[in-house]
Amino acid sequence: xxxxxxxxxxxxxxxxxxxxxxxxxxxxxADDGDLHPVKWVRGLAHAAASAGARIHEDTRVExxxxxxxxxxxxxxxxxxxxxxxxxxxxxxxxSRVRPVRGxxxxxxxxxxxxxxxxYAKRGYQYxxxxxxxxxxxxxxxxITVDHEVGESERPTAEIQSxxxxxxxxxxxx
Numbered sequence: 001x002x003x004x005x006x007x008x009x010x011x012x013x014x015x016x017x018x019x020x021x022x023x024x025x026x027x028x029x030a031d032d033g034d035l036h037p038v039k040w041v042r043g044l045a046h047a048a049a050s051a052g053a054r055i056h057e058d059t060r061v062e063x064x065x066x067x068x069x070x071x072x073x074x075x076x077x078x079x080x081x082x083x084x085x086x087x088x089x090x091x092x093x094x095s096r097v098r099p100v101r102g103x104x105x106x107x108x109x110x111x112x113x114x115x116x117x118x119y120a121k122r123g124y125q126y127x128x129x130x131x132x133x134x135x136x137x138x139x140x141x142x143i144t145v146d147h148e149v150g151e152s153e154r155p156t157a158e159i160q161s162x163x164x165x166x167x168x169x170x171x172x173x
Contacts, residue, residue: 003122004020004025004026004027004120004122005020007027008020008027011029016029016031017029017030017031018030021118024118024120025120025121026118026119026120026125027118027119027120028115028116028117028118029116029117030116032116032117033116033117034117034128034130054076056071056076059071059073060072061092063092064081064083064092064093067079067081068081069081086099087099087100087151088151098149099149099150099151100141100148100149101141101148101149101150101152101156102138102139102141103138103139103140103141103148103155103156103159103160103163104136104137104138104139104163105136105137105138105160105163106130106134106135106136107134107135107136107167107172108134109132109133109134110133110134110135110172111133112129112133113129113135113170113171113172114127114128114129114135115129116128121139121142122142123139124139124140124141124142125137125138125139125140125166126138126139127166135167135170135172137163137166137167138163140159140162140163141159143158143159143162144156144158144159
């Protein structure tokens, strides 16, 4: 907690509009916000295509070499190939990427509870409220580090209990 408060103090000294909340032991940043990830990716794809990039979606890549991606339907050659695979990169190319799970939940729309996204415990806990009033909360994976590595999409009971407790502590049902 002291680390968050000290970081906020230092950032404020450099002009950042940051505040700390002792109750949640978190920091919020007045200029912070969020974005809709699907709309963001679609916007990036549109900008890339407008600049002449060819995008191959829904195509399983079987192997990648320098400048070439091979699929069951053929090969794509390019000066640069972006592997946009997230945690699944290891299935395609040797890398240092290790899949680490993230568990979140979103409530039904509720009364205003949080004005800005907030972060606690070095970013291991985070929450925000969406424009339609849903509270999105996630994190706590630092408490079960060994169990939060891999590709399983099943919720972890221990982390789920922390997410549920967080909502209860803030009067959100």
